[in-house]
Amino acid sequence: MTAGAGQHIKRSGLGGKYLTFFLAGGEYGLEILKVREIIGPTPITPVPRTPDYVRGVVNLRGKLIPVVDLGKKLALDHQSDSQETCIIVTESRQEHIGAMVDRVSEVLDIDADDIDEAPDFGSKVRTDYVLGIAKSGSRVKILLDVDRVLSGDKPDVQL
Amino acid sequence: MFNFRRRSQENDVSRARAVYRREVERLIKAYKQGRLSERGNLEILDDAFRPMMDGIHEVVEAISAPMRECIEVLEDVASGDLSQRVKGDYEGDHARMKRALNQALESLDQGMMQVNQASYQVASASEEIASGSQSLAQGSSHQAATLEEISASLQEVYSMTKQNAANAQEASGLGEDARGATEKGVDSMRKLSSAIERIKNSADQTSKIVKTIDEIAFQTNLLALNAAVEAARAGEAGRGFAVVAEEVRNLAMRSAEAAKSTSALIDESVSNADDGVSTNEEVLGALKAIEQKVRKVTEVMSEIAAASEQQEEGIEEVNGAVERINQVTQQTAASSQESAATAQQLNSQAEELLALVRQFKLSRVQLNGPQRPSQGLYGAAAASRRSPRTAGYHNGEDGDGDGSSKSDELMTYFDSDSESILKDF
Numbered sequence A: 001m002t003a004g005a006g007q008h009i010k011r012s013g014l015g016g017k018y019l020t021f022f023l024a025g026g027e028y029g030l031e032i033l034k035v036r037e038i039i040g041p042t043p044i045t046p047v048p049r050t051p052d053y054v055r056g057v058v059n060l061r062g063k064l065i066p067v068v069d070l071g072k073k074l075a076l077d078h079q080s081d082s083q084e085t086c087i088i089v090t091e092s093r094q095e096h097i098g099a100m101v102d103r104v105s106e107v108l109d110i111d112a113d114d115i116d117e118a119p120d121f122g123s124k125v126r127t128d129y130v131l132g133i134a135k136s137g138s139r140v141k142i143l144l145d146v147d148r149v150l151s152g153d154k155p156d157v158q159l
Numbered sequence B: 001m002f003n004f005r006r007r008s009q010e011n012d013v014s015r016a017r018a019v020y021r022r023e024v025e026r027l028i029k030a031y032k033q034g035r036l037s038e039r040g041n042l043e044i045l046d047d048a049f050r051p052m053m054d055g056i057h058e059v060v061e062a063i064s065a066p067m068r069e070c071i072e073v074l075e076d077v078a079s080g081d082l083s084q085r086v087k088g089d090y091e092g093d094h095a096r097m098k099r100a101l102n103q104a105l106e107s108l109d110q111g112m113m114q115v116n117q118a119s120y121q122v123a124s125a126s127e128e129i130a131s132g133s134q135s136l137a138q139g140s141s142h143q144a145a146t147l148e149e150i151s152a153s154l155q156e157v158y159s160m161t162k163q164n165a166a167n168a169q170e171a172s173g174l175g176e177d178a179r180g181a182t183e184k185g186v187d188s189m190r191k192l193s194s195a196i197e198r199i200k201n202s203a204d205q206t207s208k209i210v211k212t213i214d215e216i217a218f219q220t221n222l223l224a225l226n227a228a229v230e231a232a233r234a235g236e237a238g239r240g241f242a243v244v245a246e247e248v249r250n251l252a253m254r255s256a257e258a259a260k261s262t263s264a265l266i267d268e269s270v271s272n273a274d275d276g277v278s279t280n281e282e283v284l285g286a287l288k289a290i291e292q293k294v295r296k297v298t299e300v301m302s303e304i305a306a307a308s309e310q311q312e313e314g315i316e317e318v319n320g321a322v323e324r325i326n327q328v329t330q331q332t333a334a335s336s337q338e339s340a341a342t343a344q345q346l347n348s349q350a351e352e353l354l355a356l357v358r359q360f361k362l363s364r365v366q367l368n369g370p371q372r373p374s375q376g377l378y379g380a381a382a383a384s385r386r387s388p389r390t391a392g393y394h395n396g397e398d399g400d401g402d403g404s405s406k407s408d409e410l411m412t413y414f415d416s417d418s419e420s421i422l423k424d425f
Helices: A002-009 A146-150 A153-158 B002-032 B050-078 B092-233 B235-358 B379-394 B403-424
Strands: A016-023 A026-031 A035-039 A054-060 A063-069 A086-092 A095-101 A103-110 A130-136 A139-144
Touching: A016 A086, A016 A095, A016 A139, A016 B092, A026 A103, A035 B092, A054 A095, A086 A103, A086 A146, A095 A146, A103 A130, A103 A139, A103 B092, A103 B235, B002 B050, B050 B092, B092 B235
Parallel strands: A026 A139, A063 A095
Antiparallel strands: A016 A026, A016 A103, A035 A086, A054 A063, A086 A095, A130 A139
């Protein structure tokens, strides 16, 4: 845990292993050390009075885990659930939160030299949840900051 | 003187009587011998005996004159002249004789005339018969030739009809074969349909299995990814494990890929099978239509074959009839030729008869010279050839017989008189 925090501080030291996945046609990456496990399609129990990006909770071996529709959370085009829809259980600040993605891809070792900072789209555009953008051949993978994307959801669930 | 004279007178008388008696005796002897032309010599007779001798002469003359005329007439008759008659004016037995002789001559004359007329009629009629028979013979031979042609044509039609019947029979057989083949085709198409259905079912089963494989691949992929996550979390210790997880993941990806392409192939084969089913359906329909059409064709062909056979029989009958007609025609030709020959014989016999009759001179010859009708086989040339001969019997009245103009008239005469003539015969 301490090692992860240290890497986080050093922006130039973003290189390492990432779990890549697809969301609304785009490819994204999460730091591997923030990932607890990946689960396949599982029945999700909806929870009343939650934001629309919260899908509900799942019972993972006796432990309740909130599930967030990552596409909705990131305001991307909605994709209907498929057989390949997976839930990536993340670990952020000792909390486990499930992020629903269209399809998981692979565990990828990305060199620090291949990672750029998120470009500036203007002051009104939030880019603070993006760690950086990895270039892999002609393709681009957006590396997400799990703490920023999902941490804010804990209080909602707790409501 | 007187006495002397008387005595001498008495001598004279006795001498004259003796002369007279001698003369009479000579005459009696001659008359007995039939020399009726003998006459007493009046020169040597005494005047007193002359009237007696004249009386004897008159008696002999009265007896011999009619006899002479009769002899002359009979001599003429003997030379063929039947037109002579005894014309002298006779009385008593002589008149009887004259009448009897004239009547006999008249009968002979009439009879000969009638024979003459009848002969002409026979000659003319036989000529007509000959001409008619000849025409009939010619007509019959024409007919025979035409019949020959008809027979040949019939033979051709017959063989064509036979060919027709055989062809129709063959076509009917072929149609039957085609129907059998079509039925087999329909059967095969049904089998093909069920085979395609089975293929589809198998494909569905395979599809399900592939889906299962795909799911397993997906789960394996997830497991591999989780293993990779665990390996990463294990840090340096999990490095080898990460490699294994990566390999497992690659395998999972490959099997997912294989499942995907298999699935695509199965989908394709299922859609191909569906196409096959619908094509099969179409082919089945077409085959059924073909079968119906072929059945119709077979029926029609059978009808044609039957009709051709009937036609064949009909032609055979016609052929037989033509053959019989031909025989009859041949017979007719032969008979008419015989008839023509017989008529010509009859004609020549009639001519002979006419020639015989022509040896007699008849009284009413103007009726005896009928012109032949200038028709028939001999034509105008024959008529003109005969005219000069017949002209002789016309006593010049009809000249040398313009045959064609007179013939009708004469024929009418013959026709109207023929009955009475025949009755007389």
